[in-house]
Amino acid sequence: SQTIHQWPATLVQPVGSPLSLECTVEGTSNPNLYWYRQAAGRGLQLLFYSIGIDQISSEVPQNLSASRPQDRQFILSSKKLLLSDSGFYLCAWSVLTAGNTIYFGEGSWLTVV
Amino acid sequence: AQTVTQSQPEMSVQEAETVTLSCTYDTSESDYYLFWYKQPPSRQMILVIRQEAYKQQNATENRFSVNFQKAAKSFSLKISDSQLGDAAMYFCAYRPREHQGAQKLVFGQGTRLTINP
Numbered sequence: 363s364q365t366i367h368q369w370p371a372t373l374v375q376p377v378g379s380p381l382s383l384e385c386t387v388e389g390t391s392n393p394n395l396y397w398y399r400q401a402a403g404r405g406l407q408l409l410f411y412s413i414g415i416d417q418i419s420s421e422v423p424q425n426l427s428a429s430r431p432q433d434r435q436f437i438l439s440s441k442k443l444l445l446s447d448s449g450f451y452l453c454a455w456s457v458l459t460a461g462n463t464i465y466f467g468e469g470s471w472l473t474v475v
Numbered sequence: 476a477q478t479v480t481q482s483q484p485e486m487s488v489q490e491a492e493t494v495t496l497s498c499t500y501d502t503s504e505s506d507y508y509l510f511w512y513k514q515p516p517s518r519q520m521i522l523v524i525r526q527e528a529y530k531q532q533n534a535t536e537n538r539f540s541v542n543f544q545k546a547a548k549s550f551s552l553k554i555s556d557s558q559l560g561d562a563a564m565y566f567c568a569y570r571p572r573e574h575q576g577a578q579k580l581v582f583g584q585g586t587r588l589t590i591n592p
Contacts, residue, residue: 394578405566405582406520421579450518462578463510464570466520 364389368453368467375474381426381440383470385453388434395436396454396464397428406452412436448474477502479569481583488557489591495542496552496586498567506572509543509550510580514564523565526550528572554588562590 368385375381387393394413398406408421410428418428425444429437436453453467478501488494500509511523526534526543533541538555554561567583 405584406580408579411579452520454520456578462508463522463525464578464580465522466512469518469520471518 479583
């Protein structure tokens with residue numbers, strides 16, 4: 363069965379510092395991968411999605427970037443964090459053979475101080 | 476653009492009773508999927524139930540069922556025999572039926588469900 367792992371689970375970073383959140387999917391090949399952000403008390407916002415290695419699409423302009431160096435690895439990065447980057451970040455995956463349903467990782471809490 | 480609206484920010488129900496969470500959506504598409512996700516205090520998003528728009532039969536998963544009204548663009552979730560573990564934030568979500576490329580979910584703002592013992 364497919365599993366998704368996301369880390370770190372919790373992160374406290376100062377303003378201006380870099381960020382790297384990593385996500386890995388196991389048990390499937392060529393998944394679509396996603397990064398979502400959830401601000402406190404709000405719904406989810408799609409940040410990036412990827413349909414293949416080095417194929418990244420951004421949904422909203424922001425201080426963040428994403429990369430997919432391997433088929434089942436998705437990384438969310440920033441060179442210099444802003445206070446407004448604080449939130450809960452969720453990685454997710456989907457494949458056609460699983461009905462194209464989107465499944466989420468455990469999430470990462472980012473607090474920028 | 477598609478939108479999803481959950482008009483109930485908070486709901487509460489007595490343990491063992493039934494509760495219905497409301498969701499409406501707006502789309503010009505005729506073929507799409509609808510989902511309910513549950514987000515417990517651990518914050519992980521867990522799929523509860525999924526409905527395909529071309530299917531007239533309402534989806535059910537054990538104690539969870541939906542009332543899908545396509546013409547009214549309504550997609551409510553019914554939880555029967557509520558349990559303490561059902562306490563969570565519930566999100567309604569929509570996505571068009573795309574056969575290729577990424578499947579982009581549009582989420583509602585969520586309904587916080589409290590179960591009273």
